[in-house]
Amino acid sequence: MGALTDIRLDEYLKLSQVEKGAYLKRDGRLFHVLFAQQFGREDLESLGRLATRIRFIAKTKEGMDFLRNVLSDKRAMLYFSQPSTRTFLSFCAACQILGITTGEVRDTSTSSELKGESREDSVRTFSSYFDLIIMRSEIGGLAERMAWTLSNTERPVPIINAGSGKDQHPTQALLDIYTLQRSFETTGGIDGKTIMFVGDLARGRTVRSLSLLLLNYSDVRQYFVAPEGYQIGSDILQTLDKAGVRYKLSSDFHALIPEADAIYMTRVQDEWDKTDGKPAVSFDRGRYSFGVEDLKRLKEKAVLMHPFPRRTEIDPAVDHDPRAVYWRQMRNGMWIRAALIATIFGREKVIDEHAASKV
Numbered sequence: 001m002g003a004l005t006d007i008r009l010d011e012y013l014k015l016s017q018v019e020k021g022a023y024l025k026r027d028g029r030l031f032h033v034l035f036a037q038q039f040g041r042e043d044l045e046s047l048g049r050l051a052t053r054i055r056f057i058a059k060t061k062e063g064m065d066f067l068r069n070v071l072s073d074k075r076a077m078l079y080f081s082q083p084s085t086r087t088f089l090s091f092c093a094a095c096q097i098l099g100i101t102t103g104e105v106r107d108t109s110t111s112s113e114l115k116g117e118s119r120e121d122s123v124r125t126f127s128s129y130f131d132l133i134i135m136r137s138e139i140g141g142l143a144e145r146m147a148w149t150l151s152n153t154e155r156p157v158p159i160i161n162a163g164s165g166k167d168q169h170p171t172q173a174l175l176d177i178y179t180l181q182r183s184f185e186t187t188g189g190i191d192g193k194t195i196m197f198v199g200d201l202a203r204g205r206t207v208r209s210l211s212l213l214l215l216n217y218s219d220v221r222q223y224f225v226a227p228e229g230y231q232i233g234s235d236i237l238q239t240l241d242k243a244g245v246r247y248k249l250s251s252d253f254h255a256l257i258p259e260a261d262a263i264y265m266t267r268v269q270d271e272w273d274k275t276d277g278k279p280a281v282s283f284d285r286g287r288y289s290f291g292v293e294d295l296k297r298l299k300e301k302a303v304l305m306h307p308f309p310r311r312t313e314i315d316p317a318v319d320h321d322p323r324a325v326y327w328r329q330m331r332n333g334m335w336i337r338a339a340l341i342a343t344i345f346g347r348e349k350v351i352d353e354h355a356a357s358k359v
């Protein structure tokens with residue numbers, strides 16, 4: 001299968017996401033990371049295994065000294081033109097763990113975009129100085145277009161999509177899957193589980209990416225629970241229909257709590273109200289919030305997740321319960337992103353060998 005150098009942009013953009021995934025490799029290995037559909041089950045399992053190895057190696061000073069040399073020959077650019085705490089900092093920490101030096105633009109009013117430079121020229125400029133570009137943008141599809149553009153220049157550096165528009169947040173979905181893998185380690189894994197998404201599903205790109213990644217697992221039921229106007233997009237439902245996935249749409253969160261193996265809460269993404277006017281419909285936030293009382297109805301082995309930031313969706317008093325895994329979920333982001341970057345640069349083997357030498 002080809003790379004992005006083998007196909008015109010207009011032809012590439014006409015492909016399905018699954019077909020596009022085949023063009024995102026270079027020399028047979030993962031290169032650009034743009035959307036969830038490019039990952040198969042084996043990819044998810046090997047990334048999870050590598051993340052766990054990095055996590056264990058990092059427990060000692062000797063291990064940290066080893067990891068700091070794994071990619072000390074690389075530089076990464078963090079280009080975040082949308083606000084971020086976790087994604088930015090966990091990528092930053094992942095780079096530090098692997099010895100990658102970083103540069104950043106987080107506020108385009110301090111870059112030459114203020115002088116009218118296009119996003120495209122900015123990204124191409126970053127590729128002149130860095131070996132990897134990690135980018136978050138409010139413009140859906142920008143990372144994808146830039147991946148094609150850079151692939152066809154003399155500096156074809158990989159791009160990682162750290163959140164694009166309202167469409168996808170693939171690395172959040174990777175950390176969510178890693179969290180589910182770890183949470184269900186002793187209860188048969190992700191296969192056969194019921195995963196419930198709650199909140200603003202219309203604009204939650206983390207939900208979209210995770211729903212698609214879950215297609216890699218057998219017999220997973222997906223519940224989408226949202227107030228009127230905030231329900232998941234029909235494109236995701238069509239994909240689930242095509243894959244024969246069982247799903248349920250509901251607006252009654254509290255009634256469904258006892259059925260879930262994982263509950264994935266999300267906040268209302270009202271920053272989008274300002275740009276496209278949808279879906280600024282008011283609703284009773286309490287009906288889509290998880291409180292201490294709800295713990296009684298949550299299965300004993302279920303997990304409560306949230307990509308964060310949170311507002312009132314989960315009472316902080318719930319945080320102490322062992323089923324509330326969102327703080328661990330957040331930290332998992334650092335390990336899985338380190339594993340992802342190590343994989344892009346083909347350094348998995350050296351990490352595996354180091355881990356094996358310590359057993």
Ligand code: CP
Pocket residue numbers: 083084085086087088163172307308309
């Ligand atoms: N989960 C997530 O993407 O958080 P940030 O917006 O803080 O990066």
